[in-house]
Amino acid sequence: MTEIFDLAASNLVSPIILSFALGLAAALARSDLTIPEAVAKGMSIYLLFAIGFKGGAAVAANGIDSTLLLAIGAGLVLSFGLPLIAFALLKIMTGMDRVDAAAVAAHYGSISIVTFVAATSVLEGRLIDAEGYMVAVAAAMEAPAILSALWLVARGGNSAKMDAGLMREILLNGSIVLLVGSFVIGAVTGEKGLAEIAPFIVTPFKGVLCLFLLDMGLIAGRGLRNVRGSLGMGAISFAILMPLISSAFGLVLGMMIGLSLGGVVLLMVLSASASYIAVPAAMRVALPQANPSIYLTLSLGVTFPFNLTLGIPLYLAVAQSVIGG
Amino acid sequence: MTEIFDLAASNLVSPIILSFALGLAAALARSDLTIPEAVAKGMSIYLLFAIGFKGGAAVAANGIDSTLLLAIGAGLVLSFGLPLIAFALLKIMTGMDRVDAAAVAAHYGSISIVTFVAATSVLEGRLIDAEGYMVAVAAAMEAPAILSALWLVARGGNSAKMDAGLMREILLNGSIVLLVGSFVIGAVTGEKGLAEIAPFIVTPFKGVLCLFLLDMGLIAGRGLRNVRGSLGMGAISFAILMPLISSAFGLVLGMMIGLSLGGVVLLMVLSASASYIAVPAAMRVALPQANPSIYLTLSLGVTFPFNLTLGIPLYLAVAQSVIGG
Amino acid sequence: MTEIFDLAASNLVSPIILSFALGLAAALARSDLTIPEAVAKGMSIYLLFAIGFKGGAAVAANGIDSTLLLAIGAGLVLSFGLPLIAFALLKIMTGMDRVDAAAVAAHYGSISIVTFVAATSVLEGRLIDAEGYMVAVAAAMEAPAILSALWLVARGGNSAKMDAGLMREILLNGSIVLLVGSFVIGAVTGEKGLAEIAPFIVTPFKGVLCLFLLDMGLIAGRGLRNVRGSLGMGAISFAILMPLISSAFGLVLGMMIGLSLGGVVLLMVLSASASYIAVPAAMRVALPQANPSIYLTLSLGVTFPFNLTLGIPLYLAVAQSVIGG
Amino acid sequence: MEMHDAKRVSIVIEAPLERRLADALTEAGVTGYTIMPVLGGSGRSGQWSREGQLGRSGMVNFICLIRPERLDGLLEAAFAVVEQHIGVVSVTDAKVLRAERF
Amino acid sequence: MEMHDAKRVSIVIEAPLERRLADALTEAGVTGYTIMPVLGGSGRSGQWSREGQLGRSGMVNFICLIRPERLDGLLEAAFAVVEQHIGVVSVTDAKVLRAERF
């Protein structure tokens, strides 16, 4: 137990976490500090490209082992299944209506790539290797949760707009395409390709991540300021309980399919993390009745910082104690 | 022959080319992946600054040899002359009217700095040196082609708006000023200046180039999607034939004035490449009757990817077999 | 004396200064070269984050000595006091009315962080250490001058809008928050944190600074072009005389509180520099009657380039000859 | 200069629906419109600002100049997309040059 | 489609006053507005362009659709902020869909 807190504490004083905290504090204090939208989008493109490429290059270096397909399968199962659990939990813990609950559930089945990246940083800092293809698993987990949520709504008799256009938009959304595309480029060009562009995608990576998290903190802080008081304790508890439950499922599936310690931790983190980019946009199209400030605040304002600060070290500690290593 | 294909194949699996392919594929599949305009412009400023500075620093290191002026002269001759050849070819191969043909011709006399940069990367990868002042030649080749095109139009009795204001805009356009300016800064501050900022302009350069080419791929793909079917085979054949012809002129002039192997290849590449930034903007002012989708598609959608993938290794192979080395 | 000129000359051929000159020249020649607003803002966020973090890490490494509080106190005294001197001088040297003079005075009491950064670069180039907490002094000096200026206006019977909202905006303005915040992060995470992100905030720093100064040159040049002729010789002389006077105050206070040579130079530079970001925005709210083109031109168009080129080496030479070392 | 009557329709709509609205307008035969960026705003669903957004959120503003007799068709097509969403539709009388283009 | 009379008020104002104008409008009971970016312009205080600006300068454009009877209240509230500053206020007649929202 103390070990977990030590881990969490040493995690907390990293520049990455403190940058997030700075953004959060600045926004709560109503500072006018902002990062231009174009710059934030540029950084997220950089991060996706870098993480995808490095994953691909790692696969090229280590070869594809048979667990790749199993891991993607596990990711799909989690992304399809977790929204059902989230939905049931929301029905018990909060007074949300079916549509809002389904929209929130979609976010918790999908993933946050920045949380994934932060976990990767923590693993690297502890010299724990992970399967390079986990970024492909991340990509696979982005979209299925949306389908589960729409099914939950349709089952309740409400109308949810799902058409071929939306399907294509979800599957070909920019972050999935960039992640998968750069993964493939990394896998094809391998170590040699990585060496060529490492001074761009490897060495300055953590620094860019700091600025990106500063922006995430600013956004989360502004969101929290706006909804202050309008979210009940039930919803907030859900946003902390759900990642714990999800990570347990990630742990079990990760061990079943034989992932390494690092891979299990990353699958736990993916399960525990909640989307705040792809899913919100899809919800505005498919479930416009759902209230965006509910799902954005829970995902970005509660679950994201929870995972970033306490969640990741906790999942790592649990995985280490269960798997050993 | 197999050697050329080997060269092309090894060129094709570089992260740079694959990034372009990724962008192209994403746009053709109608993904919503986009790079914000401001970020794309920021990257192009970075690339121009870096390439100019490095050229200047190379000149400072090696001294200016007497071919500098000859090379700039050759560049001017090519930029003035190639549009005439392109125009004649377009008249033969396509049914374009005089104004459209002249506008396209202007693009092929001018240059694409990204193609130049990609060629520099290939040369560096093969450890082939080139004259640092080739970036000055590139700058010199940007504008003259516009004048030739306007002369072609005026000769045909159409009106083309050329005034002092436009002339100044063309000559002082941002990319020329930045390229020449950073070349001068590089030449003045020399190796010492380069050492100070090399971690910014040298080591991460290729990585930035990847992201920039991702964006070029996205733009080219969107352009191709829009004009699908409206361009005849004649025009498309022109966009592949013309660079081959141009590069031959570049080869001959480059050898005549005694450039090194690398310098000859770069002059071939400059000749073969077509503008898609400076010239289109000038055409909108001077030849508004010309259809932008024709010249943009040929230049960015056909000739640019052709040069990037097959053209550069081909020009290199030809130059090597002719010059030896 | 020759020594100062040698210093200035060697300072003048640095890529940083020449980039500023390039921007200035491009704008005066009416080139359309521009750096997108979002990119410029992104670079300034990068610079503030990097400089704050490095200052904090330096404090973590060397420990806080007792002069920290004294230095911040000196900064506050200078920022409160210098506007009074500037105001008196403006009244003598120019025909500005009270409001315009007070607005200009506010700028000269506050600071320019880019001038500070450029001075840091010069010190590093000469291997002269400075107290890491000087960035905290810089942050402390941003705002007080605004209060002095408003007091000067109010004393004259004019109305100046100072309310709690404006006070908060000034104190929590983005650059102060980012500078102080990253300083704290650097101090908390120390050498270890710095090592993690040094490839982002240390090695490419000077290169980013070049591009940022290119933009500053463009902006200063456009400003100068617009006001051409409308500023009298009196105002322009003020913009060169005032930094000399301010730096003398900085020198005396810096020596009194026992700063190192580097620290004294930086306090001189902070005193001599004039704001062009935080103060102008505050003036638009609090003193809308004041003419922005006067204070922006003096600060950005005259004092900034003066400090960058001649001022910094001069202050360094003076400090060296007075303190020795 | 000769000018022709027209209606100027402004539609503020969430950015994720941009493509859908463009498609709906095109289907309704409206091929002329200009899309302008929106920085932020306030309405029944509260205040928002582009700088507080991640991803594709935010809003955009479609401006259509159209012959008066075609207004109803446009509004119906637009309304089908806007209906369930956050957004505002307004119409102003205007005159246009070069009516042959509309 | 049923439409309702409204006024469209456009206020071009310096960016550092954005928050103050928003607050003034909210206090005056105007909770619907859209803020649009401005690239540059020209007026009595000369030409300016966003690309020649550092920091928070520049201008923004507030657009408010409002019931005609509430126009005066809005203008008074806005004018109190704009008065001493660089800026332009204009009003156009408009029609809006979904009047229940205004």
Place this chain on the structure above:
Amino acid sequence: MEMHDAKRVSIVIEAPLERRLADALTEAGVTGYTIMPVLGGSGRSGQWSREGQLGRSGMVNFICLIRPERLDGLLEAAFAVVEQHIGVVSVTDAKVLRAERF
């Protein structure tokens, strides 16, 4: 609040002509205008989007508020620039505060 009649002229024009239009307006004595960014659009020359553009392409939107009697002068000056180019000109009736500024 006292308001004065004015015309609101909107000109959507290709970005490379921005400086030329500004100069033409200035020459015609029109010194007040606001330039707004355009994200994309559709017209006779097809669809385009700012994100699919390299370089200086794209369009911008000039807005001029002007006394009614000066409208013709403005339109003539603007039309000389817009004529051969892609672009749209529209005019709306408006009221302005602070007419002394126009």
